[in-house]
Amino acid sequence: MKGPVITKDCVKTLLDGKFIKVYDLQYAEGKHYYDASRRAAEDLAVVKTDEQFRDMLPDAVSCCVILRCPGEEPRLLLSYEYRYPCGRFLLSPPAGLIDPEEKGHPDALIRTAVREIAEETGLLIGPSDRVEVIDPCLFSSPGMTDECNAMVCAVVDAPDLSSLNQNGAVGTEQFDGFLLVTKKEAEDILRSGRDPQGIFYSVFTWIVLAWFAGGFWER
Secondary structure: OOOOOOOHHHEEEEEEOOOOEEEEEEEEOOEEEEEEEOOOHHHOHHHOOHHHHHHOOOOEEEEEEEEEOOOOOOEEEEEEEEEOOOOEEEEEOOEEEOOHHHOOOOOHHHHHHHHHHHHHHOOOOOOOOEEEEEEEEEEOOOOOEOOEEEEEEEEEEOOOOOOOOOOOOOOOOOEEEEEEEOHHHHHHHHHHOOOOOOOOOOHHHHHHHHHHHOOOOOO
């Protein structure tokens, strides 16, 4: 079954912000749907061919960062980041948009992950650390937006945690500390559906908790 065909001529810009845009998608005569997006009109997922859709880069990368410190069990590194639509600091993985200069590289997802981890945690990925793509493109809420994230896992050997910091916040970013969780603690957070403070969290936080607790990162 084939759905409505929406071409570039069927797209009308309603809001053109720096990071968020809203489009009117006319999918039939007199019928409209709305799309909140980070993309320019000509780059929307809806106007891409099947081949372009399969090959497109996501908007951002979310990172499952696992720390291995000497003499300690591995822990998942999460942070509290203020999310304006929710009005709260939410438990979140390190994440960020793919920069324009990164989009032309075949390893754009890895480059973005390494940069974002450094900016949001202070950790520098070393040659012995393992960084790999878990999933190249996941839609967060396709009923209202074509926003999508790649998932990248970084397993980092850290002799100590003295370099951890949140000094790399830029623009509207606000952080309020880290949370390092063991496998058991990750399982508890997954079961409760809330962080240790009783607050709900995002689907991408759920993904990294499940990836870590399920041992999928281990080789």
